[in-house]
Amino acid sequence: MRPRQLSRRTVLAGGAAALTACSASGPPPSASPKPDSPEIVVLKALIAEKERTIALYSALIADGAQKLTPFRDRHQAHLNELRKHVPASSPSSPPAAGSSPAASPSPAASPSSAVRKPSLSRLRALERKAAAARARQLDAVSPGxxxxxxxxxxxxxxHALALPRSL
Incomplete structure (x- = not known):
């Protein structure tokens, strides 16, 4: 007796049924995380920038420049407020708010990560550059x-104007 040959249509239909059965019984495909909105992207960039700025001020304060404490504390207040507007469920969201104004910066923004040694002229230039960048960030965010x-x-x-000329 000769073995029965299956038609191509039968083989394909059986294969499709098997694939459907396998995929239906397997785990559901994972949903990729929703990308951040343009507003959240701006906020996260601003948060990272604030952390770096606080680290620079903290490095100078640690070296004895206590006059800079109020400037650093205002940046910390900005950082705390910005963090309130980034949802905890946001991919790679920053740590929750609640740190005190004198809190130390995150490890990623530690003074040792700075390439150049902080100075008053560098801080002044950083403040000017940051202030100028804010207008460009406004288009991507809500009115509030x-x-x-x-x-x-x-x-x-x-800050750029009020920073002392010397310590």
């Missing part, structure tokens, strides 16, 4: 966040 960012920019501009 735009107001916050504009206020932060105004404070940074004031």
């Amino acid at each position: 966040i735009a107001q916050l960012i504009a206020s932060i920019g105004a404070c940074e501009a004031a």
Whole structure:
């Protein structure tokens, strides 16, 4: 007796049924995380920038420049407020708010990660550059966040002028 040959259509139909059965019984495909909104992207960048700025101020304060403490504390207040607007469920969201104004910066923003030694002229230039960047960030955010960012920019501009000329 000769073995029965299956038609190509039968083989394909059986294979499709087997694949459907396998995929239906397996785990559901994982949903990729939803990308951050443009506003969250801006907020996260601003948070990272604030952490670096606080680290620079903290390095100078640690070297005895106590006059800079109020400047650093204002940046810490900005950071705390910005963190309130980034949802905890956001991919790679920053740590929750609640640290005190004198809290030390995160390890990623530690003074040792700075390439150049902090100086007053570097801080002044950083404050000017930051203040100038704020206007470009306003298009991607809601009116309430735009107001916050504009206020932060105004404070940074004031810092650039108010920083002492020497320590």
